[in-house]
Amino acid sequence: MNASGRASRRPGVRSTRGRPVRGGVPRPPRRWLLPVAMTVITAVVLALYFTPILGVRSVRVEGVAAIPEGTVLDTAGIELGNPMLQVDSEAVRSRLGEVPEIAGSEVHLEWPSTVRLEITERTAVAYLPADGPGDSGVRLIDATGVPFRTVPRPPAGLAQLRLGSDRAEGVRAAMIALTALPPQLRAEVTEVRADRPQNLYLGLTGGRQVHWGESGDAARKSAILIPLLTREGKVYDVTSPDLPTVA
Known part of the structure; x- marks a missing residue:
């Protein structure tokens, strides 16, 4: 309030007191839009799902x-x-x-x-003779030990599994040993003998043999076997990775 008791007004601002507000009463929100939109969306989804x-x-x-x-x-x-x-x-x-x-x-x-x-x-890494009733040929086995196809004859470069009475455990142990080998060395394996799953033998090309032992320490045994095979011999023993031998 100024000295004369009248409210001061800012320059350029006019009071709207007592005057109707231009534009009239504000419009209420269009609440019907949401139900309509949901109906349209539902119809489209149903059309796509059922037609x-x-x-x-x-x-x-x-x-x-x-x-x-x-x-x-x-x-x-x-x-x-x-x-x-x-x-x-x-x-x-x-x-x-x-x-x-x-x-x-x-x-x-x-x-x-x-x-x-x-x-x-599935990719075959070994095979077994087919032993089902009336079966002939061989069963291919992948790296997980799953037999998945019967073929008339074994493909080149695959190892034959020679198993004892515990076939399931023998296959498991053989696959651990085979898959630990690098591909170029695995291609030289002609057979894996597992009379007992804890005592594996790998037959290699050239009449060589690897006494692998149990399936444990497979990666370490594989790493030791690679340089060991450069030495002259017929039997390469990696049953104890700390004391490998050649005979």
């Missing part, structure tokens, strides 16, 4: 060499025309896992209409 608007038009298989592509497609069970949103990736992977030759798989949805199946095949 072939975005249906599967193609299924592409990658990573197979020995497995027929038709086997993968039939096992995956993905029907053309089914909505992409109904493709159950976990169920597809589970079905593909029933194929012995498949070590793993990935299912990729590539919008708008393609499903890509990425397959990892």
Whole structure:
């Protein structure tokens, strides 16, 4: 208040007291917009899920060499025309896992209409004579010890497993030893003998033999064996990595 008792006014500012505010009464919020938007979104999702608007038009298989592509497609069970949103990736992977030759798989949805199946095949590192009723040939075994395919004759470069009574434990011990070897040395192994899983022998090309012993310390034994094989001999003993011998 100034000396005359009147409220001071700032220059350029006019009072609106007693005057109607321009623009009228503020509009209420449009509450109907949210329900409408949710209805539209729901309709779109239902249309995509239950109709072939975005249906599967193609299924592409990658990573197979020995497995027929038709086997993968039939096992995956993905029907053309089914909505992409109904493709159950976990169920597809589970079905593909029933194929012995498949070590793993990935299912990729590539919008708008393609499903890509990425397959990892098992790779043989050893073999066993086929022993089922009426079987002939050999059973290929991968690095995890899984027998996955029967073939008429063993491929070159694979080791034969000669096992005792405890076959499962013998395979496990043999795979630990084989997979510890570098690829170039593994290719020289012609057989792995495991009369007892705790006492392994590796037969090498040239009539050489490695007394491996138990499966423990596999990485250390492999590292010692590489320079040890440069020495003349027929039997290379790494059962005790601290005291390797050549005879």
